[in-house]
Amino acid sequence: xxxxxxxxxxxxxxxxxxxxxxxxxxxxxxxxxxxxxxxxxxxxxxxxxxxxxxxxxxxxxxxxxxxxxxxxxxxxxxxxxxxxxxxxxxxxxxxxxxxxxxxxxxxxxxxxxxxxxxxxxxxxxxxxxxxxxxxxxxxxxxxxxxxxxxxxxxxxxxxxxxxxxxxxxxxxxxxxxxxxxxxxxxxxxxxxxxxxxxxxxxxxxxxxxxxxxxxxxxxxxxxxxxxxxxxxxxxxxxxxxxxxxxxxxxxxxxxxxxxxxxxxxxxxxxxxxxxxxxxxxxxxxxxxxxxxxxxxxxxxxxxxxxxxxxxxxxxxxxxxxxxxxxxxxxxxxxxxxxxxxxxxxxxxxxxxxxxxxxxxxxxxxx
Numbered sequence: 001x002x003x004x005x006x007x008x009x010x011x012x013x014x015x016x017x018x019x020x021x022x023x024x025x026x027x028x029x030x031x032x033x034x035x036x037x038x039x040x041x042x043x044x045x046x047x048x049x050x051x052x053x054x055x056x057x058x059x060x061x062x063x064x065x066x067x068x069x070x071x072x073x074x075x076x077x078x079x080x081x082x083x084x085x086x087x088x089x090x091x092x093x094x095x096x097x098x099x100x101x102x103x104x105x106x107x108x109x110x111x112x113x114x115x116x117x118x119x120x121x122x123x124x125x126x127x128x129x130x131x132x133x134x135x136x137x138x139x140x141x142x143x144x145x146x147x148x149x150x151x152x153x154x155x156x157x158x159x160x161x162x163x164x165x166x167x168x169x170x171x172x173x174x175x176x177x178x179x180x181x182x183x184x185x186x187x188x189x190x191x192x193x194x195x196x197x198x199x200x201x202x203x204x205x206x207x208x209x210x211x212x213x214x215x216x217x218x219x220x221x222x223x224x225x226x227x228x229x230x231x232x233x234x235x236x237x238x239x240x241x242x243x244x245x246x247x248x249x250x251x252x253x254x255x256x257x258x259x260x261x262x263x264x265x266x267x268x269x270x271x272x273x274x275x276x277x278x279x280x281x282x283x284x285x286x287x288x289x290x291x292x293x294x295x296x297x298x299x300x301x302x303x304x305x306x307x308x309x310x311x312x313x314x315x316x317x318x319x320x321x322x323x324x325x326x327x328x329x330x331x332x333x334x335x336x337x338x339x340x341x342x343x344x345x346x347x348x349x350x351x352x353x354x355x356x357x358x359x360x361x362x363x364x365x366x
Contacts, residue, residue, distance in 0.1 A: 058102045058348075061356035061363055062329055063206065064257055064297040064320025065094065065106035069133035072110060075126050081112040081210065081224065085324040091137055093324065095144060101321075101329025104353075105366035107146035108134055109176040111325070112210050116181045120155045127152040127162055135170040143366045148176035148206045151194075154184055159194050167201060173360050174204030174253075179236035180212040187239030187246075199249035204359050206255045206295075209233045229298075233261030237289070238270065244280035246288040253359055254292045255318060259299035263289065264307040286311075293355065295320030300335035314347035318355050 068089040076082050098106055110130055115123045127150050134147040149166035152158040166172040175198060177186055184190070186207060198205060209229035216224055233256055240246045240254070256263075263270065267289060274285035281288055290312055297320035299305065308317060321332045336351070343351075357364050 057104075058333075058352045059104040059366065060102050060319050060329065060333065060352040061360075061366065062098065062101075062103045062106040062321050062323065063255060063318045063356055064208075064295045064326075065108055065323050066111040066325070067091070067094070067108040067134060067137065068110075069130045071129040071133070072115075072126060075115075075122070076113050079113040079117070080216070083112070083325045086111055089324050095141070097323055097328050097330075098144065101331075101333055103321075103329045105144055105146060105363050106323070107148055107173060107206070107356075107360070107363075108137065109148040109206055109208065110150040111208060111322075112178075114178045114181075114210060115150060115152060116154065116178075118182075120152070120158065123152040123155060124158045124162070127158075128165070131162070131166050131170055131172065135172070143363075146173040146360060146363060148172065148174045148204075150176050153177060153194070154181045154188075154190070156190065156193055160197055163194070163197055163201070163203075167203070173362065174206060176206050176208065178208055178210045179232045180210060183213050185212075185232075185239035186236040187241070187243040189243055192245070195245045195249045195252065199251045202251045202253070204253045204255065206257070207233070207236060208257050209236075209261065230258055230261035233258055234263045234266065237261070237263045237292070241270075241274065241281055241285055241288050242277065246291075247281050247283070250291065255359075256292055256294050257320065257322075258295070258297055259304045259308045259317075260289075260292070260294045260311075264294075264304075264311040267311050290316070292316065293318055293359070296332065296336060296351065297322035297326050300332050300339070302339050302341060305336075305339055306341055309341065314343065314350040315355060317351045319352050 066086060066089065068086045073087055077087070094106060094108075097103070115126050115130075117123075131147070131149045134149070138145045138147050147170070149162065149170065149172035151162050151166075163175065166175070179186055209232045210224075212232055212235075215228055215231070219227075237256060237260060267286065270289070271284060271286045274281050292312075293316050294308055294312065295318045296305070299308070305317075319332070319336075321327060321329045323329060326332075336348070
């Protein structure tokens with residue numbers, strides 16, 4: 001975060017010693033260092049100094065990296081889809097993993113079970129508290145972290161207000177959505193005002209999978225992450241295209257998790273199915289899918305990446321780990337290096353770092 005960016009973030013929230021108020025109380029550097037470090041769980045962590053060199057180190061940017069504010073943990077504890085690794089997260093653990101895996105910066109986001117459990121007021125409150133917490137972490141380590149702001153979907157009015165706050169006050173790097181909310185997918189026509197506003201802002205939007213109510217536990221004994229997360233990602237991609245939103249709002253830069261789920265493998269069938277929808281997709285589904293970006297989290301294997309690279313070039317693939325539940329950055333980097341798909345050094349630079357910097361120029365300093 002630049003000095004200007006730092007000055008613009010003024011809101012105290014319940015992740016710090018003082019409760020949130022409506023007054024503008026600027027955080028000076030001393031109060032952030034003395035109070036903010038303890039609140040974020042970083043006090044006394046001797047390994048938080050960046051270990052990223054300018055030489056052989058690839059200075060990767062992890063575009064799919066999760067954080068767990070204390071307020072969010074208290075809110076979602078006991079909910080379906082919550083993983084122990086997320087409950088036990090700390091900022092120091094993130095930085096330690098990044099240092100070991102050659103990751104210069106990570107863009108943090110909320111993961112499953114998300115925020116939406118049917119209570120609009122609680123969803124609004126937790127979204128604000130998560131974003132305030134994330135912004136403080138970015139303020140403390142501006143070259144190590146970015147923030148994809150979580151939004152209180154499917155509450156449209158609250159989401160529009162949170163977009164304004166997250167982008168204009170917190171200076172968030174982008175927005176973050178789950179693929180679905182109960183049994184409503186991201187591209188639902190009711191979400192049109194949100195898409196229009198994100199298009200106006202030329203926003204970067206990261207989308208993370210979940211399991212919709214319709215499709216949990218369809219196969220006894222199989223966890224949703226095994227198959228359903230990839231399938232729900234495909235549903236969300238198709239909902240954004242089939243609703244016409246992808247074509248109407250081309251300035252939204254979508255990043256789809258897990259290499260786009262099953263969509264790259266099904267691209268031919270998706271394209272054929274779109275041909276009768278010229279009014280929704282004038283240039284066809286393949287055109288829309290090639291505009292999107294895709295991360296490598298949970299997909300650093302030859303089958304997934306080979307399929308993805310038949311759909312898009314390396315300039316639309318981004319390094320992502322799904323840390324902490326998805327494994328370490330060093331493990332993901334090793335898996336990508338061992339793909340055996342003939343990726344060049346330039347391809348790997350695109351994936352590791354350059355694509356993220358093109359979408360989020362602020363991270364060039366990382």
